Amino acid sequence: MSEDPARNRFFAIQAMRWIGTLVALFGLxxxxxRIDLPVEAGYVIFVVGLLDALVAPSLLARRWKSP
Incomplete structure (x- = not known):
């Protein structure tokens, strides 16, 4: 059975969403x-997590879109 590229891309996009969500929660x-780091670092981590969860999957989908 051959590997379906669409299946692998779907899992990559979902993984990006989950990782971004976890990074945003870490920032919160x-x-x-709750974690001893500077609050400013928390805001940066939170924003990066949001970008990973919300923007990166759509960029990947656009890049992998079939012609």
Whole structure:
């Protein structure tokens, strides 16, 4: 059975969404002082996580779109 590229791309996009969500949650933990890091770092981590979860999957989908 051959590997379907669409299946692999789907899983890559879903993984990007989950990883971005986890990074954003980590940033929230820093912001709310549950993890001992500077609050400013928490805001940066949170924004990067949001970009990973919301923007990166659509960029990947656009790049992998069939002609």
């Amino acid at each position: 933990l820093v912001i709310y002082r």
